[in-house]
Amino acid sequence: MTTPSDAGGLRVTADKDSGVAVLTLDRPARLNAIDLTTAAELAAAWREFRFDDSVRAVVVTGAGTRAFCTGLDRDADVPQPNSPYMIDDPLIAIGPKANDLWKPVVAAVNGMACGGAFYLIGEAEFVVADESATFFDPHTTYGMVSAYESIYLAQRMPPGEVARMALMGNAERISARRAYEVGLVSEVTAPGEAVEAAVRSAAVIASYPVEAVQGTVRACWAAKEAARAHAFAQAPHLIALGNLPSERQAGLFTARRSAFRTR
Template sequence: MSVRLDVDQDTGVAVVTLDRPEKLNAIDLDTARQLTQIWQGLRYDDGVRAVVLTGAGTRAFSTGIDRDAVVPQPGSPYMQDDPLLTIGPKANDLWKPVIAAVEGMACGGAFYLLGECEFIVAGTDAVFFDPHTTYGMVSAYESVLMAQRMPYGEAARMMLTGTAERISARRAHDIGLVSELTDTGAALAAAVACAAVVAGYPPAGVQGTVRALWSATETARTAGFAQAPHLIALGNLPGERQAELFAGRSTSRPRIR
């Protein structure tokens, strides 16, 4: 299993862990299916009242989709399959609060997950960036989600600068993307402690609040997502050209801000 589910029956807190540390917790098709199954299963587990989402190890929360994953596509330009669209809790109609605990890198497709969490706790070594533009790809769904989680200018800079820059945990905290900053390695414990507090409250009120919060941005997100397939089809370089850019990527260290 590339996703681990651990439930503390005493506190009502479940911890969902992306467990591919050797791949920087990149999401392949099997991992995507497991995430969908876990979120759907948690809808029926009344003993779980709050969830923490994290990645194994301290090198990365997740680096997005596994570049070795082969995603078959329909022949029509009017249809696209994106396996990451169903990996988040909200996409699976789960309205229990989900808190993200981030250590190390969080980039690209990881934003499908972070964008559907209530808030983020991060260790001081966490960094956030989006590599799409560097490799000739449109950052569409990721941009829509992150533009709702941080100031527009900060989201635009992160998406447009690609791999040249990374947002530090400190900067992410300053702009509101991260709600709590911890020592490196301590994000999970802090997120679990917060989740335990929320899990101690009457669940109907908590879940109604989660639904109300999501409704505040749902309309804009839906409209943005409707544009995404067309923008990707128009703007993405062919796969072989993307692979060339990826293979020849610069080894220079990115700027951390």
């Protein structure tokens, strides 16, 4: 593997022979939470892949064993317009589809995947997870609306499972096995083997004719786009109406309990 890019919170490696790039969130000390710099790097990386014909498939993962991604870094300073009609979401453009990349993307999940992680998982073609992976959405626990996250999940899981994950917040996590049962995950591996399995699948896909692969990716997403676009249009207003003020969110975050149930 070569390393064409290694800056900030993101690490990119690419194997020119297989045509597979591995994009790694590299902030393990912060549980791979995404700050504003990393968000910008993600958007830039996806857009660079659009012009690199040597990259025919991408695996996205997180560094370390504790987390794939835990969403937006709580310490990120995100200024907001003083209007319910203009909500700036710093994670809205961190995924491949948001950056008009129609090369196949496989997510390899290790450890926790929660909150804003679903912006990446939701725009991957499919998800490989190792047995240590857990999935949850803490928004409601901290007085925030789970809008974009729930919309992404609703395109992969039964509605009742999405509602349960979003509403149970920090109190419950879905195991890799349960995520496989409900369709969020397509393959469960032994601990530490998710990236290898994802790269293996990506290499097979990358070996096929590019036009057929990208056309198939686009066709699969065409079935989802109308519903997703309509739902996304409602999200900013729901967030503006339902989110607690930031200082109250911070208080709930500080007072959070560590106990949770995994199912």
